[in-house]
Amino acid sequence: MPSPSPRHLGLQKLHPLRGYACMAHILKGWFLQFTASFIQVYEGFLENLHIWWSDIWEAAQKSSICTLYKENLYKIIFQWYHTPDVLHRLFPAVDPICWRCGKQRGTLEHVFWYWPIIQSYWDRVHKLLQDETQQQLTLDPLNHLLGLPLTGLPKLTSKLIAHILVAARTRIPTR
Numbered sequence: 001m002p003s004p005s006p007r008h009l010g011l012q013k014l015h016p017l018r019g020y021a022c023m024a025h026i027l028k029g030w031f032l033q034f035t036a037s038f039i040q041v042y043e044g045f046l047e048n049l050h051i052w053w054s055d056i057w058e059a060a061q062k063s064s065i066c067t068l069y070k071e072n073l074y075k076i077i078f079q080w081y082h083t084p085d086v087l088h089r090l091f092p093a094v095d096p097i098c099w100r101c102g103k104q105r106g107t108l109e110h111v112f113w114y115w116p117i118i119q120s121y122w123d124r125v126h127k128l129l130q131d132e133t134q135q136q137l138t139l140d141p142l143n144h145l146l147g148l149p150l151t152g153l154p155k156l157t158s159k160l161i162a163h164i165l166v167a168a169r170t171r172i173p174t175r
């Protein structure tokens with residue numbers, strides 16, 4: 001049976017907020033439907049991603065009221081950033097080597113997590129999180145990069161961490 005479309009659900013007749021909620025419901029269905037293909041791309045980088053996939057989606061929706069910040073997170077989750085590796089797969093003439101270090105293949109995980117300078121950037125962000133919250137936290141790409149909320153923390157602490165990480169993530173794609 002085909003997925004319901006916004007038109008089939010009569011979204012054009014709904015209040016905008018209600019329409020947004022319905023769209024979010026439809027998109028979540030698609031998101032979970034294509035789970036396997038997205039997880040496969042991250043295989044070897046993020047362990048047990050399938051367990052957290054639904055939570056990552058829920059958290060992404062609530063990550064910020066700013067669409068630019070949300071877009072940044074969705075583009076990381078769905079691997080939409082045009083890294084050298086992605087560009088090479090689309091246009092074979094494009095060099096797949098990372099344009100920042102010029103040494104390794106420019107995959108999303110390299111550009112956003114493994115590149116030595118980005119590792120040092122994440123170390124500093126992590127130190128800031130620990131200093132500001134006075135909590136012992138784990139540096140994990142599931143939380144820091146994909147926005148999976150840290151558990152077992154007071155609500156305000158979690159919110160502070162989420163805001164810092166939103167700011168940290170959006171700085172990475174800028175040159």
Ligand SMILES: [Zn+2]
Pocket residue numbers: 098099100101102103104106110111115
């Ligand atoms: Zn590099």
